[in-house]
Amino acid sequence: MSLMTQTALSRRTLLTGSGALLIGFSLGDTLAAQGGAPNPKATGSKSVALDQVDSFLALDADGRVTIFSGKVDLGTGVKTALAQMAAEELDLPLDRVTIIQGDTALTPDQGPTYGSLSIQKGGVEIRQAAATARARLISLAAERLGVASQSLVAENGTIRSTAGGPSVSYADLIQGGHFEMKVDKEVPTKDPALFKLVGRSVARLDIPDKMTGRFTYMQDFRVPGMVHARVVRPPAIGANLESVDADSVAGIPGLIKVVREGNFLAVVAEREWAAIKAAGALKAQWSSWEGLPEQEHLWDHVRATKVTKDDVTSNVGDAPAAFPNAAKTLSASYDFAIHTHGSIGPSCAVAEIKDGQLTCWSASQMTHALRKQLAAMTGMAPEAVRCIYLEGSGCYGRNGHEDAAGDAVLVARAVGRPVRVQWSRADEHGWDPKGPPTLIDVRAGLDQDGNVLTWHSQFLLPDGAAGNVPLVAATLAELPHETTLSPGNIIQNSALPYAFPNIRTVCHRLADTPLRPSWIRTPGRMQNTYANEAFLDECAAAAGADPLAYRLKALQDPRGIAVLKRAAELAKWETRPSPAHRDPSAREGDILRGRGLSYVRYELYRTYVAGIAEVEVNRKTGAVRVPRFFIVQDCGQIINPDGVRNQIDGNVIQTVSRVLMEEVTFNRSAVTSLDWASYPILTFPDVPEVIIDLIDHPSDKPWGSGEPSAAIVPAAISNAIFDATGARARSVPFTPAKVKASLQGT
Amino acid sequence: MAHTVSLNVNGQGITASLDDPETPLLYVLRDDLGLRGPRFGCGLGQCGACTIHVDGQAIRSCVTPISSLKPSQKIVTLEGLGSPEAPHPVQQAFIDEQAAQCGYCINGMIMQSAALLSTNKRPSEDDIRQALAANLCRCGTHLRIVRAVKRASETL
Numbered sequence: 030m031s032l033m034t035q036t037a038l039s040r041r042t043l044l045t046g047s048g049a050l051l052i053g054f055s056l057g058d059t060l061a062a063q064g065g066a067p068n069p070k071a072t073g074s075k076s077v078a079l080d081q082v083d084s085f086l087a088l089d090a091d092g093r094v095t096i097f098s099g100k101v102d103l104g105t106g107v108k109t110a111l112a113q114m115a116a117e118e119l120d121l122p123l124d125r126v127t128i129i130q131g132d133t134a135l136t137p138d139q140g141p142t143y144g145s146l147s148i149q150k151g152g153v154e155i156r157q158a159a160a161t162a163r164a165r166l167i168s169l170a171a172e173r174l175g176v177a178s179q180s181l182v183a184e185n186g187t188i189r190s191t192a193g194g195p196s197v198s199y200a201d202l203i204q205g206g207h208f209e210m211k212v213d214k215e216v217p218t219k220d221p222a223l224f225k226l227v228g229r230s231v232a233r234l235d236i237p238d239k240m241t242g243r244f245t246y247m248q249d250f251r252v253p254g255m256v257h258a259r260v261v262r263p264p265a266i267g268a269n270l271e272s273v274d275a276d277s278v279a280g281i282p283g284l285i286k287v288v289r290e291g292n293f294l295a296v297v298a299e300r301e302w303a304a305i306k307a308a309g310a311l312k313a314q315w316s317s318w319e320g321l322p323e324q325e326h327l328w329d330h331v332r333a334t335k336v337t338k339d340d341v342t343s344n345v346g347d348a349p350a351a352f353p354n355a356a357k358t359l360s361a362s363y364d365f366a367i368h369t370h371g372s373i374g375p376s377c378a379v380a381e382i383k384d385g386q387l388t389c390w391s392a393s394q395m396t397h398a399l400r401k402q403l404a405a406m407t408g409m410a411p412e413a414v415r416c417i418y419l420e421g422s423g424c425y426g427r428n429g430h431e432d433a434a435g436d437a438v439l440v441a442r443a444v445g446r447p448v449r450v451q452w453s454r455a456d457e458h459g460w461d462p463k464g465p466p467t468l469i470d471v472r473a474g475l476d477q478d479g480n481v482l483t484w485h486s487q488f489l490l491p492d493g494a495a496g497n498v499p500l501v502a503a504t505l506a507e508l509p510h511e512t513t514l515s516p517g518n519i520i521q522n523s524a525l526p527y528a529f530p531n532i533r534t535v536c537h538r539l540a541d542t543p544l545r546p547s548w549i550r551t552p553g554r555m556q557n558t559y560a561n562e563a564f565l566d567e568c569a570a571a572a573g574a575d576p577l578a579y580r581l582k583a584l585q586d587p588r589g590i591a592v593l594k595r596a597a598e599l600a601k602w603e604t605r606p607s608p609a610h611r612d613p614s615a616r617e618g619d620i621l622r623g624r625g626l627s628y629v630r631y632e633l634y635r636t637y638v639a640g641i642a643e644v645e646v647n648r649k650t651g652a653v654r655v656p657r658f659f660i661v662q663d664c665g666q667i668i669n670p671d672g673v674r675n676q677i678d679g680n681v682i683q684t685v686s687r688v689l690m691e692e693v694t695f696n697r698s699a700v701t702s703l704d705w706a707s708y709p710i711l712t713f714p715d716v717p718e719v720i721i722d723l724i725d726h727p728s729d730k731p732w733g734s735g736e737p738s739a740a741i742v743p744a745a746i747s748n749a750i751f752d753a754t755g756a757r758a759r760s761v762p763f764t765p766a767k768v769k770a771s772l773q774g775t
Numbered sequence: 776m777a778h779t780v781s782l783n784v785n786g787q788g789i790t791a792s793l794d795d796p797e798t799p800l801l802y803v804l805r806d807d808l809g810l811r812g813p814r815f816g817c818g819l820g821q822c823g824a825c826t827i828h829v830d831g832q833a834i835r836s837c838v839t840p841i842s843s844l845k846p847s848q849k850i851v852t853l854e855g856l857g858s859p860e861a862p863h864p865v866q867q868a869f870i871d872e873q874a875a876q877c878g879y880c881i882n883g884m885i886m887q888s889a890a891l892l893s894t895n896k897r898p899s900e901d902d903i904r905q906a907l908a909a910n911l912c913r914c915g916t917h918l919r920i921v922r923a924v925k926r927a928s929e930t931l
Contacts, residue, residue: 104877239878242812242853249811282794302798374879423877454817682915705821713904716917
């Protein structure tokens with residue numbers, strides 16, 4: 030059974046097509062794996078304290094700087110943007126900056142990489158550290174050169190006087206590369222008028238390697254002696270493992286072990302294919318479990334779920350009491366389905382336990398938090414655990430990356446060898462935490478002129494915030510794990526950006542939700558903005574008003590007004606009420622066309638977005654297409670315009686997919702949408718053109734771009750469907766069946 | 776029992792010793808040959824991340840058993856197309872268009888597009904979209920990918 034087979038070919042001797050030797054990558058050297066030339070001075074014990082300059086950067090003798098970033102690039106391009114910010118502040122060319130990301134031994138804990146905060150928070154902290162370092166370098170140079178600081182300029186890692194004379198390099202000024210000083214949060218940062226790199230569409234640092242197979246993704250990472258594991262999940266989420274027949278896989282060559290710990294089950298083999306076969310062939314007896322609600326009655330279940338508390342997110346005037354004074358009252362309910370992250374590469378992690386030290390490589394958004402979770406699960410001291418980030422497939426939130434890490438650790442502990450766990454497609458679709466189902470009831474009263482007099486909305490959302498999502502491995506193995514829900518900060522954007530005389534927005538926080546929740550791109554902000562902006566459109570239609578004019582009348586923020594007006598120009602908005610035709614059913618042809626508007630100020634304090642969807646609705650089939658989407662964003666100071674555009678493309682296209690097509694399906698026991706056939710996503714023929722305009726404010730703070738533009742997509746499409754058909758789409762996804770049914774109702 | 780298989784990968788004859796001749800090509804390329812272009816996405820032939828060329832045809836390596844391949848068949852991976860120093864025109868066009876976010880699917884996009892361009896040198900946008908209809912991207916990089924293929928078609 031334990032016949033070990035070796036390939037006749039060593040990886041190191043394989044010639045690639047280009048004729049160059051393909052060298053096995055530097056095993057165990059994470060820094061090299063992240064694609065950087067490691068700074069030797071930085072690899073010893075180093076500060077990771079948030080208030081120390083040395084936590085964020087190190088200079089080396091060659092005039093290079095290594096930036097240590099707690100925020101990681103999840104495929105969004107922030108690595109390049111962070112390098113631009115650091116290089117700008119240090120007056121260095123971009124190619125002299127190396128970025129190390131998300132290594133608990135090397136990078137400060139700048140918080141998880143979520144919430145569109147990598148630039149706004151992470152980048153600004155790095156900018157402050159770099160500016161502090163630069164100020165110190167200038168002052169040391171002034172001393173060394175015997176001239177006043179004001180007359181000094183820095184360029185390419187060298188400082189000289191504008192009056193001429195000798196110069197001195199950064200490396201000469203900071204012997205050993207350490208600053209040993211605190212970050213000065215008040216330090217003046219560079220005048221944006223002098224920016225050479227920030228604000229430019231610098232090409233992404235990772236793209237050439239990614240286009241040619243040279244990049245090391247998490248899934249590519251290997252360590253010597255490593256073995257391959259696959260997890261075997263219960264067929265029902267809460268099932269108990271009654272027995273395992275290890276003999277059922279004994280004939281698979283290279284099988285090392287069947288690992289069982291409580292309800293956690295995995296197979297380990299020398300070769301990956303053997304592990305895959307063993308996972309499929311392993312016979313195990315599980316108890317039955319039917320703890321999920323009937324999907325058909327999901328919304329009844331949500332309504333019946335116990336409310337643990339109410340978060341009142343805004344309260345202006347007396348909204349409930351104002352309804353009797355309204356000339357017209359309307360109400361609607363909106364629901365938004367459960368979504369999976371749908372990463373193209375299933376989660377993967379490698380763990381190694383050696384000399385009492387655990388090292389875990391994963392694509393975690395939050396290595397510092399994961400370290401604590403792994404320590405709690407294993408009973409190890411946090412100091413004995415090191416978590417290292419390697420870029421995986423895009424995750425769009427808390428997908429299965431951390432869970433794969435937990436799996437790898439349990440298996441590595443059981444077999445005493447380094448272990449790589451690669452999730453299957455079904456593991457990812459079935460067991461990544463999900464965007465929870467969301468239900469929103471809204472009621473408004475309009476005055477004689479059709480203006481909103483009172484607005485009362487109630488959001489049914491699971492309790493919890495953006496904490497640690499419990500690890501699947503710890504849960505199944507009944508090892509210490511969190512028991513609270515962590516769906517993200519999902520009450521955001523339940524309050525309105527508009528000035529109405531009476532507003533009450535309440536989030537009823539639910540004690541539970543059917544599937545383990547977490548954040549998926551634009552969590553809560555998307556669902557809440559969808560209800561707010563779709564219902565505002567209903568109010569505009571009830572008032573017989575143009576949807577743009579209706580918003581502008583209620584909006585006081587000049588930057589909000591600016592994005593809306595710019596979007597209208599971009600899309601050549603036709604001023605008129607919706608629907609486009611008084612009697613859409615009387616129109617000829619099967620295809621009805623419409624346009625819809627939506628607006629958000631992200632979390633009511635940062636990035637502004639306005640967007641306009643064009644739709645085509647086939648009234649025979651109910652199928653909705655979005656041929657074009659116009660969008661305008663103001664995220665303050667733009668670091669990399671092309672990077673921002675790339676994110677906006679992604680937000681729009683991914684959200685069109687979510688809104689038109691996506692819904693996790695489940696039976697009473699488990700998720701049943703376990704592949705791309707049962708959980709289809711938008712494909713090339715149906716991808717809309719995305720027409721983008723950016724409003725830059727170089728002198729302002731930079732705000733996030735990874736999430737905000739997704740928030741406006743659902744309502745823009747819903748409003749466009751109404752414009753085309755006269756029927757409201759209030760249930761995401763807007764499937765042909767639902768849209769057709771709503772058309773028959775009009 | 777070990778089976779010795781001979782393959783032609785990126786212009787080189789190689790042999791590998793496998794327990795199971797039904798092992799999908801993807802695992803031999805990745806685990807035995809250390810190649811990183813072809814990627815595991817679904818193992819079901821549904822997403823395209825594992826795409827390679829066999830005699831110039833775009834093939835899903837995750838559902839291609841080794842036993843189905845002949846030693847004479849020419850297997851080309853993303854690495855075999857070009858390198859960062861000397862990229863293939865399609866790779867160069869993807870770099871020029873900055874056509875990636877996470878980039879996990881891009882192997883399939885480039886391999887599928889290169890196969891398309893070998894038979895249709897001047898595809899329309901619609902041709903490109905249809906040719907890539909079975910390649911999934913989750914980040915929403917589709918528009919840049921289409922532009923990159925268009926750009927490549929103009930340089931080939």
